Amino acid sequence: MSGDRATIQFLLEHLESAGKRSTPQRHAVCQALVEHGGHPTVAEIFERVRHTFPMISQATVYNTIDTLLDLGLIRPLELTSHEHTHYDLDLSPHVNLACTSCGQIHDVHSPLLDTLLDQLSGHSGYQIDRRTALVAYGLCPACKKPL
Numbered sequence: 001m002s003g004d005r006a007t008i009q010f011l012l013e014h015l016e017s018a019g020k021r022s023t024p025q026r027h028a029v030c031q032a033l034v035e036h037g038g039h040p041t042v043a044e045i046f047e048r049v050r051h052t053f054p055m056i057s058q059a060t061v062y063n064t065i066d067t068l069l070d071l072g073l074i075r076p077l078e079l080t081s082h083e084h085t086h087y088d089l090d091l092s093p094h095v096n097l098a099c100t101s102c103g104q105i106h107d108v109h110s111p112l113l114d115t116l117l118d119q120l121s122g123h124s125g126y127q128i129d130r131r132t133a134l135v136a137y138g139l140c141p142a143c144k145k146p147l
Contacts, residue, residue, distance in 0.1 A: 007034045007089070014071050015064070028052050029064040039077055039086035039096070039105045072131075077105070079135060091131040093117060098135055101143035 011030040012022050020026065032048035033040060040048075046061045065087065068074045077086040079098050086105060088096070095108045113134070121128045139145075 004031075004034050011068060011073055014073055015067060018067060018071055020064075020067055025049070025053055025056050025060050026064050028056070029061055030068075033065075033068075033074070033087065033089065039088050041084040041086055043084060045087075075131065075133065077133065077135070079105070080137070088133060090133070093130055093132050094134075096133055096135045097140070098137050099140035099143055100137050101139055104140050104142075106140070 008027070008030045011034070012027060015026060015030075016022050028049045029045060032045045036044065036048070042058070042061055042065055045065070046056075046058055049056055049061060065074070069076065069087075072091075074087045074089055075091060077088045077096060079086065079096075088107075090107055092109065093113050095110070095113060097106045097108055099105075113132075117128050117130070117132060120126065
């Protein structure tokens with residue numbers, strides 16, 4: 001839990017350095033984002049925050065998320081099988097495995113991805129953003145039908 005508090009504090013400090021006051025509502029949005037532990041949508045964050053702040057507006061949640069995006073602290077994860085954008089706090093190179101049946105998203109970190117990014121950069125001449133996250137679609141173990 002101390003890691004969560006440090007991450008929440010990190011987000012709040014960056015919001016403040018961008019000229020945004022550290023309000024209880026913004027703290028609650030950052031806390032909901034971190035404590036979700038996955039790839040929440042704005043609607044999921046709003047539902048979590050609403051329990052603590054029933055009068056919070058969706059605009060406050062959207063504005064906080066937009067500022068975190070602008071600061072490069074989270075990344076949008078737009079999945080073809082999902083209606084809403086999910087947000088990812090993990091900015092390291094990884095693969096997001098998205099289940100096309102239940103919608104679950106799991107992160108996979110592999111040194112093979114670093115190797116692949118190096119090869120892509122070498123072959124193309126592109127300077128690849130190392131915060132790259134790829135999306136692979138399939139069925140999670142729970143949804144996979146036995147052969």
